[in-house]
Amino acid sequence: MTEILTPRLLLRRWTEDDLAPMAEINADPEVMRWIGDGSVRDLEQTAEDIERWEEEWDEEGFGLFAVELLASGELAGFAGLSVPDFLPEVLPDIEISWRLGRSFWGQGYASEAAHAVLEFALQDRGLDRVVGICRAGNTASENVMRKLGMTPERETVHPEYGYPLQVHAIDLTEYSG
Structure with missing residues (x-):
């Protein structure tokens, strides 16, 4: 099983116990306002999401980790890697994301x-x-990308929803660990 420990977090694969807290995160309009069409997701949709994320792990060898706080054991959300099928112009690149x-x-x-x-x-x-x-306009995510050493690469438009997107990138030669 793939797990990553940081000073305050455990990044791990998903369990059944994660469904309710992740559904609660997905049900918050403020959390979801920058994602997809901005709609919240219910328990059933969240279960489908987690199932899809786990399938990506099996198919690709990477995926979205459940992010757990070490101090409390609470599920904080997710962070990980995925194939950005929704934006074919960036393929075959892999996307890093978090929620x-x-x-x-x-x-x-x-x-x-x-x-x-x-x-x-x-x-x-x-x-x-x-x-x-x-x-x-999602300055919080842009700030995280900047902290990772990612640089703005291009602006584009979401093919389904039509709003502007920012694409940032980093390659191995730029990564300082």
């Missing part, structure tokens, strides 16, 4: 988890390059 519950914002957890995922991508999984994609 944390609002009560976990502003404490450095997203950056801590994302750093661990980036190291996993470049060193453990041997990826040469990783992209980060966010909706224009």
